[in-house]
Amino acid sequence: MADAGGEPGAPSLGGGTHADAVSERWLGSYPQTIWRRHSDAVNAALLERWLPAQVHAVLKTDLFDEAVSAGLYTALASRCERVVGIDLSLAIVNAAAARHDGLVALHADVRTMPFDDGAFAAVVSNSTLDHFDSPAEIVRGLREIARVLQPGGTLVLTLDNPWNPVIALAKALPRRPLNRAWIRLGGASSRIGLLPYYVGATMSLPRLRRLLGDLGFDVSDFRMIVHAPRALAVIVANLLERHGGVRSQARFLRVLSACEALSRWPTRLVTGHFVAVQAVKRAQ
Numbered sequence: 001m002a003d004a005g006g007e008p009g010a011p012s013l014g015g016g017t018h019a020d021a022v023s024e025r026w027l028g029s030y031p032q033t034i035w036r037r038h039s040d041a042v043n044a045a046l047l048e049r050w051l052p053a054q055v056h057a058v059l060k061t062d063l064f065d066e067a068v069s070a071g072l073y074t075a076l077a078s079r080c081e082r083v084v085g086i087d088l089s090l091a092i093v094n095a096a097a098a099r100h101d102g103l104v105a106l107h108a109d110v111r112t113m114p115f116d117d118g119a120f121a122a123v124v125s126n127s128t129l130d131h132f133d134s135p136a137e138i139v140r141g142l143r144e145i146a147r148v149l150q151p152g153g154t155l156v157l158t159l160d161n162p163w164n165p166v167i168a169l170a171k172a173l174p175r176r177p178l179n180r181a182w183i184r185l186g187g188a189s190s191r192i193g194l195l196p197y198y199v200g201a202t203m204s205l206p207r208l209r210r211l212l213g214d215l216g217f218d219v220s221d222f223r224m225i226v227h228a229p230r231a232l233a234v235i236v237a238n239l240l241e242r243h244g245g246v247r248s249q250a251r252f253l254r255v256l257s258a259c260e261a262l263s264r265w266p267t268r269l270v271t272g273h274f275v276a277v278q279a280v281k282r283a284q
Contacts, residue, residue, distance in 0.1 A: 034237035036069035044075040050278040055121035060085040061128040067095035118150035131200040160202040217279035224272025227262035
């Protein structure tokens, strides 16, 4: 099968085989408890800021967070009557469902979702679309999100920030050799902070705003999030998980949290790992 990048036989995130292989490798590796707690807290703060106080149904466009950690289920369930999540990986779907009894977890692709038009009052898509091979796949995903979101509904979206120097370097390197090297690292990648899945496409904030406008959204707010240097932070977090005590781990979590104050600095456009956007679908 040729993926979006055009190389015959190469796996892509769009293929279930690769998604399942990566997911099973990650689920069997070291859990990164400290880093996951920080990541979940940053994303939960976005939901607290941007989601309505009460909605009837919310869709989460991948379930990685919920499969490997507490994730965002509790934050979503506290304000949403029905929490639905999808993922390309059946292993991730099963792991997330096992962790969260009330979660409706489905094996599905964000680019071709099995839902009716306007089925959800809110959609949360945190770093789902930036693992596809091309901007065209991001457009496909956003168009499908717009379809299943009801008029007046809220989208909370995060993508890799292409203005972050580390992200920019990763995007500039030849994608195939880089991704294959990371995949070959296998379980070790999760221990040293490298991503085990494909480095995908992303979009700058101006381009993303234009695209969302074209798809019928009004962008209400944006932020740059996750300002701690990720690779270094994950290495330190993993060392503390193995060798540190509860107090040292708690102190490090406070340091990570304090780094989010950089979101108010002029340098936020380059220190943030992700760009986060709140958008509302225009009434038809």
